[in-house]
């Protein structure tokens with residue numbers, strides 16, 4: 001019988017282990033932290049469940065929705081998406097609504113938007129290479145500046161000209177301004193079913209419920225999920241065969257296959273000898289971290305959105321989640337509301353190691369400055385959660401470096417690096433789940449699936465109607 005080790009109990013690792021365990025494969029998951037779910041976990045905070053920022057589940061792929069439905073069954077709710085952008089002192093509906101944009105922008109700005117769009121349409125940039133070029137090509141420079149530039153630069157910590165166009169191609173609907181205006185004017189009229197943009201599935205007890213149930217099912221199927229067990233490195237023999245993993249306490253566990261969702265950079269650094277060009281490539285891939293500042297606020301009706309994008313360059317704050325507005329049962333009828341404010345940074349940035357009280361003071365001041373809360377708001381509780389390496393940065397030219405690493409790793413046929421930081425792909429839950437399911441398929445049926453090819457195309461997961469994709 002095949003013996004498989006999975007490193008990491010996030011969506012990718014657990015989807016893989018769940019699928020393997022269903023087919024009788026001996027699988028052990030080693031998880032470094034004390035909980036399952038990775039970045040998509042849920043946890044108890046001040047008497048209710050919360051997630052690590054907003055976690056909306058959506059996919060138009062049968063296998064992924066099958067995994068969700070098998071484990072969550074009917075314990076999910078459909079949340080009507082309500083999100084806005086804060087820019088220049090005003091809130092814009094997102095996805096954009098035409099009347100709202102008209103109300104919030106001056107006639108001069110609207111004229112500039114149309115003018116820039118016309119110029120870009122007549123003379124587009126051939127082969128756009130970076131984020132600025134890609135978005136300007138579709139929407140024009142002015143709209144890019146208002147709705148994309150500041151937010152993207154906060155998120156990535158580098159100029160949009162340094163971010164590879166790949167990211168936009170994967171994450172931004174391949175719409176043009178003309179299509180956006182048409183759909184904004186008609187605002188879904190004539191389309192009686194909600195799309196995956198308007199509505200999403202959410203497990204009634206938080207996004208992490210899916211992974212808690214997957215872990216339970218793995219144990220029921222005689223697999224094993226070991227928490228608080230970080231893997232130090234993967235072990236390879238002189239024939240380029242992976243034969244197991246070393247734990248941080250020095251012990252060794254052997255296996256026929258290792259599926260790794262630990263950061264790709266750590267995985268490769270754990271090998272004894274790597275060629276110079278691989279070492280160089282590894283040094284040039286980097287990640288962005290998130291600091292989440294949770295506030296419990298003595299207010300019931302702060303704002304209606306599930307989350308808000310804070311584009312304004314006057315504050316460092318990037319996004320705010322309101323956990324009151326996801327699934328009403330989570331809040332348990334409390335009078336207080338829990339918000340999570342997101343700050344993005346590199347590991348070397350001072351804020352990452354700053355005193356927590358100072359970060360909380362900064363977050364309080366910024367929250368007040370964007371006119372979301374009454375001036376006399378009482379913050380009952382505050383807590384900081386740090387999420388390292390959560391955004392693989394698609395800096396221009398990153399793909400060539402990644403290719404060097406992929407080509408090197410392909411020699412280890414029984415090692416499968418998957419997942420968000422595991423394969424250096426800007427995955428949502430659905431992409432990571434799919435990678436996990438496909439890794440399991442590859443192990444069980446020896447199918448020559450190229451796991452590196454997942455989430456590289458422009459297939460847009462939001463294209464779909466909720467009623468169709470979640471139907472039994």
Ligand SMILES: Cc1cc2nc3c(=O)[nH]c(=O)nc-3n(C[C@H](O)[C@H](O)[C@H](O)COP(=O)(O)OP(=O)(O)OC[C@H]3O[C@@H](n4cnc5c(N)ncnc54)[C@H](O)[C@@H]3O)c2cc1C
Pocket residue numbers: 007008009010011012013030031032033036037038039040052053054055056057058229230231232261262263290387390418419420421422427428429430432
């Ligand atoms: C703020 C935020 C908001 C997001 N919003 C959404 C959203 O709305 N919708 C959506 O679909 N996705 C969202 N995502 C993305 C989603 O969380 C990820 O795509 C998903 O969690 C990736 O799953 P994964 O298994 O690839 O990686 P992870 O979730 O990172 O899991 C990897 C696991 O491996 C463990 N690990 C790491 N190193 C080791 C080691 N050496 N030994 C053992 N274990 C190790 C980690 O502790 C972790 O549990 C969001 C992410 C963030 C940070």
